[in-house]
Amino acid sequence: MMSQPIGATSSASAVRTKAGWARMVFGATAALVTFGLILQLVLAANNDVGRFTSVPGRIVNTLSFFTIESNILVAVTTGLLAVRLTRPSTLFRVLRLTAVIAIAITGVVFHLALANLQELSDNEALADWILHTASPILCVVGWLVLGPRGQVTRRVAGLCVTFPLVWLAYTLIRGELVDDRFGRPFYPYPFLDVAELGYARVLVNIALVAVLFGVLAWLALTLDRRLARVRALQLTA
Numbered sequence: 001m002m003s004q005p006i007g008a009t010s011s012a013s014a015v016r017t018k019a020g021w022a023r024m025v026f027g028a029t030a031a032l033v034t035f036g037l038i039l040q041l042v043l044a045a046n047n048d049v050g051r052f053t054s055v056p057g058r059i060v061n062t063l064s065f066f067t068i069e070s071n072i073l074v075a076v077t078t079g080l081l082a083v084r085l086t087r088p089s090t091l092f093r094v095l096r097l098t099a100v101i102a103i104a105i106t107g108v109v110f111h112l113a114l115a116n117l118q119e120l121s122d123n124e125a126l127a128d129w130i131l132h133t134a135s136p137i138l139c140v141v142g143w144l145v146l147g148p149r150g151q152v153t154r155r156v157a158g159l160c161v162t163f164p165l166v167w168l169a170y171t172l173i174r175g176e177l178v179d180d181r182f183g184r185p186f187y188p189y190p191f192l193d194v195a196e197l198g199y200a201r202v203l204v205n206i207a208l209v210a211v212l213f214g215v216l217a218w219l220a221l222t223l224d225r226r227l228a229r230v231r232a233l234q235l236t237a
Contacts, residue, residue: 019085022146027082029138033075036130037068043124051186064174065188066167070106071131073099073163074139085148093151094159100143101160101216107136144227152224157217164213168192168206 044062045055052058062068077096080087087093110132120128175187175194187193191205 018146022085023082025138025142025146026078029135029142030075030079030082032130032138033071033078033135036127036135037071037075039123040068040127040131043127061186061188064171066102066164067106067110067131069167070099070102071135074103074135078139078142081148087148088151090156090159093153093156094162096143097152097156097217097220098160098163100139101213101220102163103136103139104216105212107132107140144223147224147227149224149228152217152221154221157221158214160217161210161213164209165206168209172202 041059041062044050044058047058050058050061052061073095077092077099080092081096087096115132118128171188171192172194175185175192178186185195187195190196192202194202197205
């Protein structure tokens, strides 16, 4: 009976070890983000001085924010990777890349433009930190370091733009149909406030968001291919 070469055995062991670490990191990310989402929803449900009077209204409103939906994508995709790393379906690849791009935008925009606009404490501060800081860092770094690599194609990158467009359409329709406790249409972000900016300006803003998402998806495609080549060279070295 012939034994495997020592180098091959060592390489296979290293791959298994890395896979184990990857699943642990993805699992920890999913658990932390899920906790942050639940905490945020509980806080929103009990916030009776907000812009919506009913508990269901406050929960639906919270779930309608880009930040929350991005974190839901992070929790779902990293949770699935923690269970099984090999997920070749196009749907999962699109969701995974969409989560990475969306949460990266969430983290950057929040810390550049929104972080100093609110003062939070206790559980509110904890939920805010998880969803705006920890989640973007863990998700983006996890994708860069752990992959999985070679999952981004031109088709996957193109389909990623679907998420922001659907969210934007939903947000505009909801803004027309739902009034807050003051009787005003509600838009979660100022750049989508049709009542203030008008549809022409808002549509331009939507186009810019779609372009930004597309550019980041293309950059992710380029980076994923380069990182895949580096990994292949390391495995053959």
